[in-house]
Each structure stands twice: as C-alpha cells, then as structure tokens.
Amino acid sequence: MRMIRTTLAAGLGLVAGVALWEGYKAVGDPQGTEILGVRLLPRASDAAMPHVLDILERFGRAELTGGDPIWTVVLAACLFTLRNVAVGFAAGGLVGLLLAVLMQRFRLAERGLLPYVILSQTVPLIALAPVIAGWGGRLQLGAYPWQPWMSVSVIAAYLAFFPVAVGALRGLQSPAPIAEELMRSYAAGWWRTLWKLRLPASTPYLFPALRLAGASAVVGAVVGEISTGTRGGIGRLIIEYSREATSDPAKVYTAMIGAALLGLAVAGVVALAELLLTRRTVVTS
Amino acid sequence: MTAPAVELTGVNKIFNQGRPGEVTALTGVDLTIARGEFIALIGPSGCGKSTLLRLVADLIAPSSGTVTVAGKPARKARLDQEYGIAFQQAGLFEWRTVRRNVELPLELRGQGRRERRARAEEMLELVGLADFARHYPAQLSGGMQQRVAIARALAVHPPLLLMDEPFGALDEMTRERLQDELLRICGTTGTSTIFVTHSIPEAVYLADRVVVMSPRPGRITGIVPIDLGERTETTRQSPGFFTGITKVRAALRGTEAAVGAER
Amino acid sequence: MSVLVDRTVAADPAGPARGRSRTAEGFKGLALVVLPPVVVAVAGLGAWEAIVTVGRVAPFVLPAPSAIWEQFTLSLDTIIRTGTASGTNALVGLVLGTIVALLAAMAAGRFRFLAEVSVPVAAALNALPIIALAPILNNMFSATSNIPRRLVVAIVVFFPVFINALRGLREVDPTHRDLMDSYAAGGWTFTRLVRLPGALPFVFTGLRQASSLAVIAAVVSEYFGGLQDGLGSRITSAAANTAYPRAWAFVLGACVLGLVFYLIALLLERVATPWRTR
Numbered sequence: 001m002r003m004i005r006t007t008l009a010a011g012l013g014l015v016a017g018v019a020l021w022e023g024y025k026a027v028g029d030p031q032g033t034e035i036l037g038v039r040l041l042p043r044a045s046d047a048a049m050p051h052v053l054d055i056l057e058r059f060g061r062a063e064l065t066g067g068d069p070i071w072t073v074v075l076a077a078c079l080f081t082l083r084n085v086a087v088g089f090a091a092g093g094l095v096g097l098l099l100a101v102l103m104q105r106f107r108l109a110e111r112g113l114l115p116y117v118i119l120s121q122t123v124p125l126i127a128l129a130p131v132i133a134g135w136g137g138r139l140q141l142g143a144y145p146w147q148p149w150m151s152v153s154v155i156a157a158y159l160a161f162f163p164v165a166v167g168a169l170r171g172l173q174s175p176a177p178i179a180e181e182l183m184r185s186y187a188a189g190w191w192r193t194l195w196k197l198r199l200p201a202s203t204p205y206l207f208p209a210l211r212l213a214g215a216s217a218v219v220g221a222v223v224g225e226i227s228t229g230t231r232g233g234i235g236r237l238i239i240e241y242s243r244e245a246t247s248d249p250a251k252v253y254t255a256m257i258g259a260a261l262l263g264l265a266v267a268g269v270v271a272l273a274e275l276l277l278t279r280r281t282v283v284t285s
Numbered sequence: 286m287t288a289p290a291v292e293l294t295g296v297n298k299i300f301n302q303g304r305p306g307e308v309t310a311l312t313g314v315d316l317t318i319a320r321g322e323f324i325a326l327i328g329p330s331g332c333g334k335s336t337l338l339r340l341v342a343d344l345i346a347p348s349s350g351t352v353t354v355a356g357k358p359a360r361k362a363r364l365d366q367e368y369g370i371a372f373q374q375a376g377l378f379e380w381r382t383v384r385r386n387v388e389l390p391l392e393l394r395g396q397g398r399r400e401r402r403a404r405a406e407e408m409l410e411l412v413g414l415a416d417f418a419r420h421y422p423a424q425l426s427g428g429m430q431q432r433v434a435i436a437r438a439l440a441v442h443p444p445l446l447l448m449d450e451p452f453g454a455l456d457e458m459t460r461e462r463l464q465d466e467l468l469r470i471c472g473t474t475g476t477s478t479i480f481v482t483h484s485i486p487e488a489v490y491l492a493d494r495v496v497v498m499s500p501r502p503g504r505i506t507g508i509v510p511i512d513l514g515e516r517t518e519t520t521r522q523s524p525g526f527f528t529g530i531t532k533v534r535a536a537l538r539g540t541e542a543a544v545g546a547e548r
Numbered sequence: 549m550s551v552l553v554d555r556t557v558a559a560d561p562a563g564p565a566r567g568r569s570r571t572a573e574g575f576k577g578l579a580l581v582v583l584p585p586v587v588v589a590v591a592g593l594g595a596w597e598a599i600v601t602v603g604r605v606a607p608f609v610l611p612a613p614s615a616i617w618e619q620f621t622l623s624l625d626t627i628i629r630t631g632t633a634s635g636t637n638a639l640v641g642l643v644l645g646t647i648v649a650l651l652a653a654m655a656a657g658r659f660r661f662l663a664e665v666s667v668p669v670a671a672a673l674n675a676l677p678i679i680a681l682a683p684i685l686n687n688m689f690s691a692t693s694n695i696p697r698r699l700v701v702a703i704v705v706f707f708p709v710f711i712n713a714l715r716g717l718r719e720v721d722p723t724h725r726d727l728m729d730s731y732a733a734g735g736w737t738f739t740r741l742v743r744l745p746g747a748l749p750f751v752f753t754g755l756r757q758a759s760s761l762a763v764i765a766a767v768v769s770e771y772f773g774g775l776q777d778g779l780g781s782r783i784t785s786a787a788a789n790t791a792y793p794r795a796w797a798f799v800l801g802a803c804v805l806g807l808v809f810y811l812i813a814l815l816l817e818r819v820a821t822p823w824r825t826r
Contacts, residue, residue, distance in 0.1 A: 344730065363730060366731065370730045372726060374723040376727050378724070378741075380748065380823050381823075390731055423823060
C-alpha cells in the first residue's frame with residue numbers, strides 16, 4: 001500500500017519534471033536569459049534542452065551510423081558500472097561493518113578512529129580519484145595486474161564505507177543497558193551477545209545506512225570512471241556523449257537517464273534485500 | 286460574580302462517535318467546583334479523569350452537556366485564558382531559558398517586555414527557582430522542570446489551575462515537597478484547582494474534595510469530602526489523614542466491586 | 549551522496565563521540581578524548597612515511613607525507629587561489645540549495661499532500677548521481693559559466709537539508725500542542741513559537757552534512773569539464789602530468805576547505821542552538 005503510494009508520488013514528480021522542462025522550453029529564451037551580464041536562466045534551444053520525446057526516440061536509433069541501437073550501448077555501460085558498484089559496495093560495506101564492530105568492542109578504538117571516520121566524510125577525499133587512476137596498469141597484486149576497473153571500485157568502496165560504519169556503530173550500540181545486563185545474566189559472551197542481541201538490534205540503523213551506501217557507491221563509480229578514464233561504463237559514456245552535444249544533443253541525455261536508472265536500480269535492490277531480510281528476522285525471532 | 290469556578294452539567298464524551306472503535310469516555314457527569322476549592326480527580330486507568338480535565342480546558346469538546354468556567358462557556362474561558370494548565374510532562378520549550386518559558390503565556394497575551402519579566406521572576410521566586418532563571422530546561426532536574434511548568438501555569442494569575450498528574454513521574458520525596466509548595470501557592474493566590482492523580486495519599490493530602498471515578502463507561506461514582514484543615518508537617522501522620530485515605534479507598538473499591546459485578 | 553536518512557540520520561555523525569566526551573570529565577577525561585586520535589594520527593603518518601621510504605613505494609601509488617607537504621608549501625599560492633574559487637562555488641550553491649530546501653520543507657510541512665509526494669521524489673533524487681548533471685548544465689549555460697557547478701552543489705545540498713528540516717517541522721511534542729491550544733494560540737503563532745525553534749536542531753544537522761557535500765560537489769564537478777579555475781582541475785592536471793605529490797597536495801587543500809566548511813557549520817549550530825550545549 002505504502003509502496004504503491006510512493007511509486008505514484010514518484011511518478012507524479014516525474015510528470016511534473018517533464019512538464020516543467022517542456023514548459024520552460026516553450027517560454028524560455030533560446031539563448032538563455034542574462035541578468036547583469038550573467039546567464040541566470042539556461043538556454044531553451046533544442047541544442048541545449050532537447051524535447052523529451054526526442055530523447056526517448058534517440059534511445060531507439062543507432063549510437064553511430066550503422067552501429068548498435070543506443071539503448072543497448074547504454075544498458076551494457078550500466079551493467080559494466082553495476083559490477084564496479086557491486087564490488088565497491090561489498091568491499092566498503094564489509095570494511096564499514098568490521099570497523100563498527102571493532103569500535104563497538106574497544107572503546108579506545110572508537111575514541112581513536114571515529115573522529116577520522118567522520119573527518120573522512122567532511123573532506124573531499126573522492127578528489128583522490130584521478131590519483132588512484134594512476135594505479136591502472138602499473139601496480140601488481142601478486143600475479144594479477146591492477147585493472148582500471150579496480151580503481152573505480154576502490155573509489156566506490158571509499159564512499160560506501162562511511163554510512164555503514166557510522167550506521168552500524170549506532171545500531172550495535174543501540175541495545176538498552178538492561179538488554180546487555182540480561183545477556184550478561186545468561187553468561188553469554190561477547191560473540192553471542194553480538195549475534196543474538198547487537199546485530200539484530202542494529203538492523204533498523206543498518207539498512208538506511210546501506211541504502212545510502214548504495215547511492216554513494218553509484219556516485220563513486222560514476223565519478224571514478226570519469227576521472228580514471230575507464231572505458232565501458234556509464235560515467236565515461238556521459239562524458240563522451242556530452243562532447244557531441246552540439247551535433248547530437250539528445251545523446252547525452254540517454255546516458256544521463258541510464259545513470260539515473262542505475263541509481264534507482266541499486267536503491268531498489270538494497271530495499272528488496274531489506275524487505276527479505278527483515279521479514280525473515282521477524283518470522284524467526 | 287458568584288458563578289462557581291467550574292460547572293459541568295450532563296456531560297457526555299464519546300470518541301469516534303458512529304465509527305468502529307466507538308468509546309464512551311464519560312457519561313452523565315455533573316460537577317460544581319466552588320471558587321478557591323481544591324478538587325482531586327482519582328480513579329483507575331481509563332476512567333476518563335484526564336478526559337474530564339481536557340473538557341474543562343476546552344482541548345476537546347463534549348459530545349453533549351455543558352461546561353462553564355467562571356460563568357463562561359469553556360471555549361470563551363480558554364480564549365480569555367481563565368485557567369493555567371500543567372501536564373504530566375513539564376512540556377517546557379527546550380530552546381527557551383527558564384524565565385522565557387514562564388513568560389510564554391504573558392507574551393501570548395501581548396504584555397510588555399518589562400512587565401513580563403517582572404512577573405516571570407516573581408513566579409520563579411514563588412516556586413523557589415529564582416536562581417535558575419537563565420538556565421535552559423535541559424540543565425534542570427525533573428522536579429525543577431515541573432516547578433517551572435507550574436510557575437508558567439500560574440504566570441497569568443489564572444483563577445483556575447488544571448493539573449494532569451503533574452507529579453506522576455517524580456520520586457516520592459520530591460513529590461511531597463512539591464505538594465506542600467502547591468498548597469502554599471494555591472492558598473496565597475486563592476486559585477481553584479482541579480488535580481488529576483493516581484495516588485490516594487496525594488489526593489487526600491491536597492484536596493478539599495476527592496472525586497472518585499470509575500471506568501467503562503467513565504463516570505463519577507463518589508465524592509469524598511476531606512477536612513484536614515491547615516496542612517502541617519504532622520498532617521501526613523494524623524488520624525484524619527488515614528481516615529480520608531480509608532474512605533477514598535473504600536469508594537474506589539466500591540467502583541471495583543461494581544466493575545466486577547458487571548462482568 | 550552520503551546522507552543518512554531515517555533513524556540513522558548519521559543523525560549526527562559527531563554524536564557518539566560528543567556524548568562520550570561529556571561523561572568523561574576533568575583533565576583525565578580530556579586526555580582520553582584527545583589523546584587516542586592524536587596517537588592514531590602520529591602513528592599513521594609515521595607508518596606511512598616509513599613504508600613509503602623503506603619500502604620504496606612508487607609515488608604514483610602513494611607519495612610520502614613529507615613529499616606531499618613539500619608540494620603543499622610550494623604551491624600554497626595556487627592552492628589558496630583555486631581553493632577560493634571552489635570555496636565560492638560551494639558557498640553560493642550551499643546557500644542557494646539551503647534556501648530552496650527550507651522553503652520546500654516549510655511548504656511540505658504545511659500541506660500533507662505535498663509532503664507525501666515530495667519525500668519519495670527527494671529520496672529518488674538522492675539515489676541519482678547528481679554530480680553527473682554537470683556536463684548537461686555546462687551545455688545549458690555555457691562552459692565558461694560558474695553557474696553549472698553552483699547548481700550541482702545546490703541540488704546535492706537540497707536533499708539533506710530538506711529531509712531533516714521537514715522531519716523537524718513535523719515532529720511536535722504533543723504536550724506543546726496541548727499547551728498552545730490552551731493558550732488559544734494557533735496558525736502563525738504556533739509555527740513561530742513551536743515549529744520553527746523545534747526544527748532548528750534538525751536543520752543544522754542537515755546543514756552540517758550539506759556543508760561537506762557542498763565542497764565535495766564543487767571540487768568533483770570540475771572533473772566533468774566546464775570552467776577550470778578550481779581545485780578539481782588542478783588535481784586532474786597534476787595527476788595527468790604524473791606529478792602525484794602535487795596532486796595529493798591539492799587534495800590536501802580540498803580537505804582543508806572541506807574541514808573549514810564543516811567547522812563553520814558546527815560553529816553556527818552552536819551559536820544558533822545554545823540550549824543544546826552546556
């Protein structure tokens with residue numbers, strides 16, 4: 001019921017967005033509106049803001065003359081990026097969870113590390129992306145050469161770890177002192193308290209954190225692909241297509257929509273996992 | 286100006302009337318409270334004592350019957366701020382200092398800054414918190430917060446004070462001290478009071494009359510007059526006090542017996 | 549990007565640490581709070597320096613802290629100049645996004661229908677890689693305009709401020725509502741005396757998260773083309789020229805900028821909500 005309402009609302013928002021877009025195209029100045037010498041309103045020309053229908057129609061035509069239809073290219077790029085997102089999300093989530101458990105277990109670790117976990121979010125370390133890109137093709141991991149996509153996943157993982165670390169720590173610390181004392185009275189050790197009490201209690205904090213981590217991993221992967229110049233992903237496609245904006249304005253929007261759908265898909269997968277997992281805990285507990 | 290402080294005649298309150306989940310919260314309530322009188326409302330959970338208080342405060346409207354406060358309809362009395370109210374939660378604005386919390390009702394009456402401030406300080410003096418005027422609520426203990434809430438309720442010098450279990454969340458020692466303080470304040474200001482409580486000793490110690498209520502449907506089943514005279518340090522050990530407690534307990538047990546008979 | 553929603557609301561990333569610090573009192577308490585992070589920092593930097601020098605790690609993997617610091621002092625003028633450009637973009641976008649978000653939250657707080665529609669839309673918006681809008685905005689305005697980057701910042705900032713402000717506006721203590729009813733105070737008086745001050749802590753939680761996001765968005769959106777006068781462009785060009793220590797030095801500059809924004813937001817929060825500090 002709530003799901004239907006949410007979908008309906010999101011659909012309504014989309015319609016409003018399209019109406020706004022076409023409405024502005026109808027009344028806006030094709031060259032944009034300048035106030036005091038600064039262009040404050042965007043160009044409404046077809047080259048800058050193509051019609052929504054043109055964009056949709058562009059999905060069906062070939063990428064280049066004689067090539068594959070563009071929707072297959074965009075889809076393939078999204079799947080490529082999805083792999084980077086998945087690897088980064090998994091790695092970042094794991095690191096975040098382990099950090100949270102470590103910080104919960106040792107007060108001293110929390111004191112020493114938490115400031116840096118928080119600091120890591122206030123500073124744009126994602127700016128390191130171009131530097132990490134330099135690892136491509138030059139670093140060896142044992143017998144395996146460092147692949148460019150790994151750089152992308154590292155960046156995605158970096159962005160994904162923070163919400164998980166903070167959210168999981170809050171969740172692990174959430175049980176009331178009485179509940180902890182109850183476990184103590186059962187002579188349950190730290191591990192059993194973790195499994196029976198802390199982890200189940202952390203789910204209401206963990207899943208919102210994972211949802212954010214998913215969104216962050218997508219941003220990380222897209223930005224990572226752009227700054228590392230990794231070919232094959234949707235981020236790279238956005239940059240390539242935006243260079244053709246003057247001759248083929250609708251093209252870049254197809255890639256943008258692809259990236260948006262990718263973000264929604266990842267959010268949907270995390271939400272689905274939450275639904276399945278929390279339902280199971282409800283049944284078993 | 287001889288109108289009683291509060292007068293309820295034939296008051297019924299039904300929640301969710303005509304819908305599933307219809308609940309008769311109060312039925313056939315008649316009650317007259319004289320000026321300067323202290324009334325305690327007591328009864329088991331669900332007997333409608335809070336509902337009764339909220340009807341007098343015009344926070345909810347009766348389904349039938351009339352509620353008058355100081356000779357005016359309850360709504361008019363609320364708009365004229367004829368009463369001050371305190372709840373179980375102190376409900377202080379945590380973003381205002383203690384003094385500015387007490388000033389709130391005066392501010393809403395459009396009183397000038399200087400006048401407000403003087404009155405608030407006077408009220409804080411009355412509840413013994415003059416030194417805490419500049420503190421924020423979060424810096425005070427629960428009992429102190431409740432005293433600020435009482436000072437806020439009294440700030441407009443209302444002829445009527447409505448209190449919904451204001452000491453319910455406090456420890457016994459703080460409770461007894463605040464009870465004495467409340468009696469002293471009501472005595473000096475001549476305020477009429479309706480005081481909702483779960484505690485029999487509290488009701489007997491505070492009230493001139495204890496109104497006993499019973500649930501399903503909520504109604505008044507008895508009124509126990511208490512005559513302890515001036516409350517002193519020995520009142521809580523006096524035979525009269527225990528007699529009052531016994532009487533109220535008997536009245537309450539009567540309601541339990543009635544409920545048992547219904548089943 | 550990373551803004552915890554719902555109960556986590558990273559509700560307050562600084563929360564746990566601060567909560568603890570209050571219980572630990574006196575000099576010993578202070579030492580317990582300050583010492584561990586300092587020890588971690590010194591040990592971390594020392595280990596980093598040692599590994600890079602002894603292990604002869606190539607600078608493209610990880611330059612030594614000393615090399616980064618050297619570049620940082622050498623390029624300080626450029627870092628300040630480009631940092632100012634990025635900082636201005638971040639600030640303008642932050643202010644713009646915050647104002648729009650607050651207005652939207654007030655509208656959504658007023659009309660139930662608007663809230664029901666806007667929350668899922670905002671959540672969906674937050675799942676999108678907004679930064680990737682940069683190239684499109686560059687086309688819509690022009691590649692020599694500051695506006696695209698500032699718009700990206702504003703859109704990124706919108707979500708945390710909007711969601712937090714809306715929650716603050718909607719969460720009203722029932723006792724406060726009864727109290728204001730008993731004063732016959734409704735409408736604007738209620739909003740002014742109860743809703744707005746009650747929402748303030750939430751707004752600042754959102755603003756604190758948004759302040760860091762603003763800097764990140766301002767720097768990173770330069771990777772997507774457009775005007776190249778900020779820190780982001782320097783990082784990419786240094787990395788492209790394999791001048792890795794210099795790239796790290798500019799990243800360090802971006803870190804300092806992010807920290808400045810965060811600390812200013814924190815300071816504003818302390819000043820605007822004095823009842824929450826003691």
